[in-house]
Amino acid sequence: MNNQREAVVANETPPLELLAPAGSxxxxxxxxxxxxxxVYLGGKSFSARASAANFDLEELHKAVRYAHERQVKVYLTVNILIADQEFQELMDYLYAVYDIGVDAVILQDLGVASLIRAILPELEIHASTQMTINTTWGAQHMERLGFYRVVLARETSAAEIKTLAASTPLDLEVFVHGALCVCYSGQCLMSSFIGGRSGNRGTCAQPCRMTYQLVNQERKNLLTVKNLGEHLLSPKDLNLVEDLVELKEIGVHSLKVEGRMKRPEYVATVIRLYRKALDRIERxxxxxxxxxxxxxQELLQIFNRDFTKGYLRENPGADLMSYSRPNNRGTRxxxxxxLNSGGLDLKLEAAIHSGDGIEFWTGRGREGITVGNIWRDKQQVNDGFPGETVQIEFSGVARPGDRVFKTNDAKLMEKARESFQEGKEQRKRPLTMSLRGHIGDKLTLEVVEGMRRVRVFSANxxxxxxxxxxxxxxxxQQLGRLGTTPFWLDQLVVEVDEGLMLPVSDLNEMRRKAVEELLRETTQRNVERSLYRQRIGKWNNELAKARLSSARSNLPLVSVAVSDPETxxxxxxxxxxxxxxxxEHWRSRKNFKIDEIRSGFETCRKQGVDCVWRLPRVLNETQSTRLLEDLKKAALWPDKPKLMVSNLGELEMLRSLDPNWPFETDYSLNVFNEASLAHFLHLGAQRVTLSPELHHEQLAHLAKWGGIEYFVFGDLEMMVSEYCPIGSTLGGKQGSHCSGVCVKEPHYLRDRLEYDFPLETDQECRMHLxxxxVLNLYxxxxxxxxxxxxNIRxxxxxxxxxxxxxxxxxxLEAWDTLQLGNRSLWTPDQGMAELTSMFPQGFTKGHFFRGVL
Incomplete structure (x- = not known):
């Protein structure tokens, strides 16, 4: 895969790409x-917005043709984890979308990336934000794997983006508008484990938009007197429209608008306004x-949960969140x-129109209506304006002084719908035409559009x-009849003999042929299906060989993950x-310092214990630099420690210090299939921890490989987030100004069913939910x-x-007994009784039996 960009004129940066969502x-x-x-969009399969309408192959072909005729690119989302039994369908699908002409596919699964690199390297690949890339180290790894672009984690700051842009040739794509995930994307298991709908499979149920209470060990609601609202995990919407100049200067290439689940009117309005902003930058x-x-105001009106700049400047703490409500706030x-019989008087701060959707914020909650008739001074009108008092029909419950918000602007929606109405397309490119010739000869029509030039001749x-x-x-008049084509006639030169005549049918046919030639797809798709099948066969053979060679005779062990010297x-x-x-380094306990890591290894070596240093799950650029310094020290120890990497940047850090440094991978890397397992083993991993979202039948298939580890007991981390609900609500301000209330007592998020989710905060003030x-597969x-x-973990x-x-x-007692083949001597009753006595809140078997497919 070629990642080299074309040369750019000195001191000039390419224009920013405006990337829009489409769910229909x-x-x-x-x-x-x-x-x-x-435009980025998903197919009917393999897409991280499975509940959107999405595109079948026929619709995708229609969309790609429509886009390319207007010089717009199409990126297809294949950004979920793929199960082994889906790979054959995926391979057929990839060739089909390549043949259709999609410009790139957006991926989460490293196994799929390996597959494409082997069987269809001609297809450009982009790394999804689900891959949690936020450092120069992570970007370097993506470059090594053949990616052309990285969609950065939403938590990446402007300063970090600038550092990244200076260190990598990859295109950098960032989200600039729309809904935010509170958790690092690709690291969230909450919807998956509490509702069976996996974000990694495109079916997230958005538990972050539900209500929660922050409670302590005694289960007391700690926020009762603060009256913040109970949507403690629900962020505001991102809005960086006034920061586009800075994003361009720091090296961003593509501006991504979130919203594949949004209505077309939302997409139309947001994209129109961002296009205006970008055009003004150019001017x-x-x-x-x-x-x-x-x-x-239009940007606010079309949809907002209030707006935030996210993590562009700093960690915003409570300012990131929309505590009072998880959905559209509307505008004041x-x-x-x-109030009077059948209606009410309304003092306006903004315009109102018949057909608007409005919402009353009352002491009893919120009540929404669609505006019908409007009166002003007893005269029926269609509109009311700021400063006026109007009367509207209303039969609900409200009181004088209640606030009223507009949640749907009828005129704005109509304006948006007109922009994409069938037959009224406005996205057109200018043509220059030259018609030349003499009496007795066929006339020549030359048409120029941008860098393209075509020439056609009259039939007679x-x-x-x-x-x-x-x-x-x-x-x-005749040559300008370009109808629904993506062109308009800008300039026409006619150089013909005086008194010349050509039938109108000939003129029309010349125009048709010229347009047809201009619209001919210029991208050459030159991978024949027979070659593609050969590549697939080779890939399958290599995967089978890797499976056989990975089989090891190591005695299965019980891995015990601990976080401090005492445990x-x-x-x-x-x-x-x-x-x-x-x-992670918890704020609530002592943790391991670098010298304690070293002494722990020495103790384990003396006792013949296999010891592995687990690295943190999430690191930013500064934290990566600190970890790198620790790793440099560890590289000088007499016995180099084996490491367990938890993100792709850490893997690249190891390679920079010693390509042969022994390592394993943790479950946060989402290994869900043979291809991703083979990928890490090929990179040198001595052991790979599998995804906790696997069903037991999937696990049985992957267990044929050696060197795997599976999580069977312990606390499952549902989320990791830069946002800390404890510090943001109780600590004054999250971060350096926080009072550290998180270390004073345990905290929990209590949901509407009164389940209490434990919270931990690490030394970087991240929330771990x-x-x-407790997961228990005993x-x-x-x-x-x-x-x-x-291995079991x-x-x-x-x-x-x-x-x-x-x-x-x-x-250990159970596992050792089973390894000796004494199945008849072992029953789970006593062990389960001991475990149950320690965990009265109960156990879950996770996805072992229910899966996520």
């Missing part, structure tokens, strides 16, 4: 007609605001003045006119033969043994030393 063909047309440079540079007050319309020779000779006006000691005393130390119930150990699972990073000691003993 109507939204797609809305995006194109309102000025998008590119006026940095001078002046990019949108007028009225245009900002006015207040209720008085021109004749001498008997009545009506060809004039410029007549030629302009390490407890695990070793209980007989652990493999320990994973490190990970855990499942209410009763499934015999099945795991029969499958041939290499106990994730005991939040447990006390006493709990760690007991849990390790319970699992």
């Amino acid at each position: 063909f109507e939204a797609f047309k809305a995006a194109v007609e309102n000025g998008a440079d590119a 006026q540079g940095e001078n002046g605001p990019l949108l007028t007050t009225e245009e900002h 319309l006015g207040r209720v003045v008085s 020779p021109a004749q001498k006119a008997l009545k009506r000779p060809l004039t410029w006006d007549y030629a302009n 390490l000691e407890a695990a070793l005393k209980s007989g652990a033969k493999r320990v994973l130390i490190g990970g 855990y499942n209410v119930k 009763e499934e150990l015999p099945q795991l043994k029969r499958m041939g699972v290499s 106990l994730q005991l990073t939040r447990q006390s030393p006493e709990q760690v000691g007991l849990i390790v003993k319970v699992f």
Whole structure:
């Protein structure tokens, strides 16, 4: 894959690409007609917005043709984790979309990236934000894997983007408008584990938009007196329209608008306004605001949860969040003045129209209506304006002084719909035409559009006119009839003999042929299906060989993950033969310092225990630099420690220090299929921890490979977020000004069903949200043994030393008994009783039986 860009004129930067979402063909047309440079959309399969209408292959072909005729690119989302049984369908699909002419595919699954690199390297690939790339190290790894573009994590700051842009040839794409995930994308398991709908499979149920209470150990609501609202995980919408100049200067290439689930009118309005802003940058540079007050109001009106700049400058803490409501706020319309039978008086702060949707914020909640008739001074009118008092029909409950918001502007929606109405397309390119020739010869029509030039000839020779000779006006009238084509006639030169005549049918046919030639697809798709099948066959053979060669005879072990020296000691005393130390640095406990990591390794070596240093799940650029310094120290130890990488940037850091540094991979890398497993083993991983979203049948298939580890007991992390609800609501301000209230007592998020989700905060003030119930596959150990699972993992990073000691003993006794083939001597009853006594909140078997497919 060639990642080298074409040379750019010195001191010039390419124009910013405006990238629009489309969940339906109507939204797609809305995006194109309102000025998008590119559109991203999903197919009926393999898309991270599975509940959008999406595009079948016929619709996709229609969309690509429509876009390319207007010089707009189409990027297809294949940004979910793919199961092994789906790969054959995926391979057929990839060739079909390549043949259709999509400009790139957006990927999450590294196994799919490996597949495309092997069987269809001609297809451009972009790294989805689901891959959690936010550092120069992560971008370097994407470059090494053949990606052309990286969609950065939304948490990446302007300063970090600037550093990234200076260090990589990859295109950088950033979100600039729309809904925000509170969790790092690709690292969220909350919808998956509490509702069975996986964000990694495109079916997120958005639990972040639900209500929660922040409670302490005594289950007291800590925010009762603050009256913030209970949507404690619901962010505002991103809006960076006035920051586009800076984004261009720091090296961003593509501006991504979120919204594949939004209505076409939303797409039309947001893209139209961002296009206006970008056009103003090209005309006026940095001078002046990019949108007028009225245009900002339209952006607010079409949909907002209030707006935020996200993490562009700093961690905004509570300012990121929309605590009071998770959906569209609308815009301030006015207040209720008085009520009367069948109606009310409304003092306006903004315009109102018949057909508008409005919402009353009352003491009893919110009530919405569609505006019918409007009266002013007892005269029926269609509109009311700021400063006026109007009367509207109303039969609900409200009081004088209640605030009223407009949630739907009928005129704005009508304006948006007109922009993509069938037959009224406005996205057209100018043509220059030259018609030349002589009586007795065929006329020549030369048409120029941009860098393209076509020439066609009349079907018949021109004749001498008997009545009506060809004039410029007549030629302009006929050649300018370009209808629904993406062209308009800008200039026409007519150089013909005086008194010449050509039938109108010949003129029309020349125009038709010229347009047809201009619209001919110039991108050559030159991979024949037979060659594609050969590549697939080779890939399948290599995968089979890798599966056979990976089979190892290592004795299966129980891995025990701990996060501080005390729990390490407890695990070793209980007989652990493999320990994973490190990970996140919790604010609530001591954690491992670098010298304690080293001493832990030395202790384990003396006892013959396999020890692995787990690296943190998320790091920003500054934190990566600090970790790199620690790794440089560790590289000088007499025995280099084995490492467990938790993100792709860490893997690249290891390679920079020592390409042969022994490493394993953690479950946060979302290994969901053979291809991704083979990818990491090929890179040198000694062991790969599989995704916790696997069904037992998928696991049995992957267990044929050696060197796998599977999470069977412990706290499942549902979210990791730069936003901390504790510090943001109780700590004064999240970050350096926070009072550190998180370390004073345990905290939980209580949902509407009164389940309490434990919260942990790390030293970087990130929130880590855990499942209410502990994952426990103790009763499934015999099945795991029969499958041939290499290692099982106990994730005991939040447990006390006493709990760690007991849990390790319970699992070691069972696992050792099963490894000796003494299945008849083992029953789960006693072990389950001991585990249950430690965890009264109960257990979950996760996706072992229900899966996410």
